[in-house]
Amino acid sequence: MTNDSSFPDPRPRSWLDAFPWLKGAADSGTDTWWNDVIDDTDEAVRRQRSAQISELAMAHLTQWTIEQIFPGLAPDVDLHQLQLPARAINALIQHDCSRAGDLAGITLDGILGWRQVGVGTVDAILQGLADASASVTTPAVMTDYHVVHSAPQPQVEQVRLPKWMSTSVDDLSQIATWYATIGLPGQPLLGTPLPPGAPEEILRARQRLEALRGEDILVADERDMDVAGLLDEALRLLDPRAAQILSARLFADNPVTLDEIGKNLGVTRERVRQIEGKARGAVLGFLSDGGPLELVAEAVRGLIGTIRPLDDLVTLIPALRRTVDAVGQPAWRVLDRLDDAYEIADGWCVAPTMTAARTITQTLLQERADKYGVVRLDSLDLIEASQLERLPELTASWLTHCSYINHGDFVLTRTQSVGDYGAAILSVAGTPLSAQEIVDRFIVERSSGSLRNAMSQDDRFERVDRDRWALSEWGMDSYAGVRSLIREQVARGGGHVGLNDLIEYITGKYSVTASSVVAYASSPPFENRDGIVRLAAAGRESRKSPARTRRLFRHEGAWAYRVRITKDHLRGSGFVAPMAIASILGLQFGQTRQLESPLGPQAVSWTGTQPSFGTIRRFLMDSDTAADTDAFVIVRDDGSFTFDPARELAGDALTDALSLIGAPGALDVAEAREALAKAIGLPKDSPVTSVIGGYRERGDSDIADLLTGVRDILETGHHVERVAPTVDVDEIMDLL
Numbered sequence: 163m164t165n166d167s168s169f170p171d172p173r174p175r176s177w178l179d180a181f182p183w184l185k186g187a188a189d190s191g192t193d194t195w196w197n198d199v200i201d202d203t204d205e206a207v208r209r210q211r212s213a214q215i216s217e218l219a220m221a222h223l224t225q226w227t228i229e230q231i232f233p234g235l236a237p238d239v240d241l242h243q244l245q246l247p248a249r250a251i252n253a254l255i256q257h258d259c260s261r262a263g264d265l266a267g268i269t270l271d272g273i274l275g276w277r278q279v280g281v282g283t284v285d286a287i288l289q290g291l292a293d294a295s296a297s298v299t300t301p302a303v304m305t306d307y308h309v310v311h312s313a314p315q316p317q318v319e320q321v322r323l324p325k326w327m328s329t330s331v332d333d334l335s336q337i338a339t340w341y342a343t344i345g346l347p348g349q350p351l352l353g354t355p356l357p358p359g360a361p362e363e364i365l366r367a368r369q370r371l372e373a374l375r376g377e378d379i380l381v382a383d384e385r386d387m388d389v390a391g392l393l394d395e396a397l398r399l400l401d402p403r404a405a406q407i408l409s410a411r412l413f414a415d416n417p418v419t420l421d422e423i424g425k426n427l428g429v430t431r432e433r434v435r436q437i438e439g440k441a442r443g444a445v446l447g448f449l450s451d452g453g454p455l456e457l458v459a460e461a462v463r464g465l466i467g468t469i470r471p472l473d474d475l476v477t478l479i480p481a482l483r484r485t486v487d488a489v490g491q492p493a494w495r496v497l498d499r500l501d502d503a504y505e506i507a508d509g510w511c512v513a514p515t516m517t518a519a520r521t522i523t524q525t526l527l528q529e530r531a532d533k534y535g536v537v538r539l540d541s542l543d544l545i546e547a548s549q550l551e552r553l554p555e556l557t558a559s560w561l562t563h564c565s566y567i568n569h570g571d572f573v574l575t576r577t578q579s580v581g582d583y584g585a586a587i588l589s590v591a592g593t594p595l596s597a598q599e600i601v602d603r604f605i606v607e608r609s610s611g612s613l614r615n616a617m618s619q620d621d622r623f624e625r626v627d628r629d630r631w632a633l634s635e636w637g638m639d640s641y642a643g644v645r646s647l648i649r650e651q652v653a654r655g656g657g658h659v660g661l662n663d664l665i666e667y668i669t670g671k672y673s674v675t676a677s678s679v680v681a682y683a684s685s686p687p688f689e690n691r692d693g694i695v696r697l698a699a700a701g702r703e704s705r706k707s708p709a710r711t712r713r714l715f716r717h718e719g720a721w722a723y724r725v726r727i728t729k730d731h732l733r734g735s736g737f738v739a740p741m742a743i744a745s746i747l748g749l750q751f752g753q754t755r756q757l758e759s760p761l762g763p764q765a766v767s768w769t770g771t772q773p774s775f776g777t778i779r780r781f782l783m784d785s786d787t788a789a790d791t792d793a794f795v796i797v798r799d800d801g802s803f804t805f806d807p808a809r810e811l812a813g814d815a816l817t818d819a820l821s822l823i824g825a826p827g828a829l830d831v832a833e834a835r836e837a838l839a840k841a842i843g844l845p846k847d848s849p850v851t852s853v854i855g856g857y858r859e860r861g862d863s864d865i866a867d868l869l870t871g872v873r874d875i876l877e878t879g880h881h882v883e884r885v886a887p888t889v890d891v892d893e894i895m896d897l898l
Contacts, residue, residue, distance in 0.1 A: 236262060794806045
C-alpha cells in the first residue's frame with residue numbers, strides 16, 4: 163500500500179473540512195459557523211457544535227453510515243474512552259461495539275432502530291463521535307485547481323446586444339408606446355389581453371414576445387446544461403479517485419467493498435473510507451450553493467409532496483431521465499442518493515421515507531374506513547399527479563404496493579381473518595351473499611366451510627337463508643322478510659328502484675300488503691324520495707367522534723392517542739393525527755394551535771388532508787424513548803399537551819388491554835371493566851359484550867381480542883370452565 167501522499171492533511175481545519183456535508187444539511191442563513199477553525203473553538207462552543215452536528219445528522223442523514231457521517235473517525239478509536247453516559251456505553255456493549263470500526267458500516271437509521279435504545283442515547287453517541295472526529299485530519303477530495311477561461315472584456319463601444327434581446331426590447335417599447343398613446347400607460351405589457359382595436363404591428367409584437375423560447379436565448383452550451391449535465395460537471399470537480407469511489411459506492415446498484423477499491427487504487431481501506439465520506443459531503447454541498455442544482459433539488463422536493471409516482475416526476479422534469487455520465491446513473495437516482503429529504507424506490511417517490519408514507523396512508527385509511535374497514539378509493543387524497551384522470555389508477559397501485567387489497571372502487575383494510583374479509587365483502591356488496599359467493603371474491607384461497615363456521619360464531623353476521631349471509635346491522639329477518647326483498651330489488655336495480663315496481667313485485671309474489679311495502683321502503687335502512695327507493699346515506703364519510711376513533715381513549719380530563727414510535731419520530735418528523743383531534747381542539751382547516759406542555763409549546767395543525775402533530779422529538783429525548791415502542795400523546799381538556807410512554811405488554815390479557823388504553827395496570831376486575839368502558843365513551847356499567855363490541859367496531863381489534871379471552875373474568879370476577887361443543891357448526895346448519 164502507498165502512503166497516499168497525494169491527499170495532504172491541511173491544518174488548521176474547519177468544521178466543514180471535518181464534516182463536508184454540514185453546508186448541505188444545515189439551514190441556509192447568515193450563521194456559517196461551519197467555516198470556523200476547530201482549533202480556535204473553546205470547550206463550551208465545541209460541545210454546542212457537536213450537538214448541532216448530531217441534530218443535523220438525525221434530521222438529514224439517517225440513511226448514511228457512521229463512517230460516511232464521520233469521515234475522519236479512525237476505526238481503532240476506543241468508544242469507551244469518549245466520555246459517554248452509562249446508558250450509551252451499555253447500548254454499545256449490548257450491540258458488540260467497542261471501537262469506531264464496529265459502527266462504521268451501520269446506518270444511523272439502523273442505530274435509531276436498536277431495541278430499547280432511546281433517541282437521547284443515540285444523540286449522546288453521535289455527539290461523542292463528532293467530538294472525536296473533529297480531532298483528526300481528512301483527505302482533500304476536490305481537484306487542486308480550476309481553470310477558468312475568461313475572454314477579454316470588450317470596450318464599452320464594442321458591446322452589442324444579442325438579436326433576441328434587441329428585438330424584444332423593440333417589441334416591448336412598441337407595445338408600451340401604443341398603451342401610452344391610447345391612455346393606458348399603467349397596463350401590464352404581458353399577461354393580459356390586448357385592448358380591442360390594437361394595430362396589426364402591435365399584435366405581431368406581442369406574438370413575438372409570447373413565442374420566445376429558452377433555446378432562442380441560450381447559446382448551444384447553455385441549452386445542453388440541464389440537471390444531468392450540471393451534476394456531471396459538479397462530480398467532475400472532484401479528484402478523479404474521489405469520483406471513482408463515489409461512483410462505485412454511493413451511486414452503484416451493487417456497491418463495491420472498501421477493500422476491493424483500496425486494492426485497485428493502491429491505498430488503505432481506511433483511506434478509501436475517509437475519501438468516500440468527505441467526497442459525499444462535498445457533493446451534498448453542490449445542492450445548497452444557491453445555484454441551479456439547489457433550485458432543481460427544491461423543485462423535486464416540492465413536487466414529490468408526500469407520494470408521487472416516479473414516472474410522473476420525470477414527466478414534469480424530463481431532464482431527470484438523462485444519464486449523469488460521471489457515474490452512469492440517471493439524474494433522479496443521483497439526486498435521491500444525495501438528498502435525504504425523500505426516498506425513491508420501486509417506482510415511487512415518497513417523503514421523508516417509505517415508512518412515513520406508509521404510516522400516513524394507514525392513518526388516512528383508518529379515518530375514512532367504515533366499521534368493516536372499507537374505504538372508497540375516490541375518498542382518498544394521497545397521490546400527487548399531474549394527470550388527474552390517473553389518480554384512481556395510481557391510488558389503487560400505491561395501496562397494492564402497501565399490501566392493501568383493492569376491490570373494485572374500494573380498498574379493504576381489515577382482511578387479517580376470514581371473518582373480517584367476509585364482513586368487508588358484504589359491506590361493499592350491500593346485499594346478502596352465499597358463503598361461496600363471498601369466498602369467490604377473495605383474492606386469497608379460503609374455503610367456504612371455514613368462512614361459514616366463522617360467520618356463524620360472529621355477531622356481525624346474520625344468516626338470512628339456508629346459506630345466504632348478511633350483516634347484522636342491516637336488520638334483516640332470517641331466511642326472508644320485507645327488508646330482504648327490498649334490498650335485493652334495490653341492488654338489482656343498480657342502487658335504486660321505483661316504489662310502484664317494488665310494490666307490484668313483492669305483493670305479486672308474497673302475501674305482503676302494499677302499505678307494508680311502503681312503510682318498510684320509507685324507513686331505515688332505506689329512503690323513499692319522489693317514488694324512488696334506495697339505501698339511505700350510511701354516513702361512511704362522516705367525521706368520526708373521538709369515542710369511535712381507533713387508538714384514541716378517554717382518560718380523566720383528557721384524550722390519549724396511542725402512537726407507534728418510528729425512526730421518523732426520532733429524527734424529528736411530525737405525524738398525522740385522526741380527524742377527531744381536530745374536533746377535540748375545535749381546530750378548523752388551515753389553522754395551527756400551540757398547546758402548552760412541560761417542554762414548551764406543541765404544534766397541532768390542519769393545513770393538509772389530515773390534521774397533524776408537530777415534532778415530539780424533545781419528549782422522546784427527555785424520556786429516552788426507543789423506536790418500535792408505543793406511547794400516548796395526550797390532549798387535555800384545558801388545551802394542554804403531555805406525553806407518556808406506554809407500558810410494555812406483559813402477556814396477561816387484561817393487564818395488556820389496560821396498557822393499550824393507557825390505564826393503570828394495578829386495577830381490580832371491577833375497576834378494569836369500568837376503565838375499559840369509559841375509555842371509549844360507554845357507561846361504566848355497560849355489559850361486557852357491549853364493551854368488546856365497541857372496541858371491535860371502532861377498529862381496536864387487538865383490544866377486543868384480548869377482552870374476548872377474559873370475558874368470563876370481566877363478567878363474573880373469576881374463571882368459568884366452559885364445555886366445548888362437540889357438534890360441528892356445519893352439522894347443525896344441515897339439520898336446520
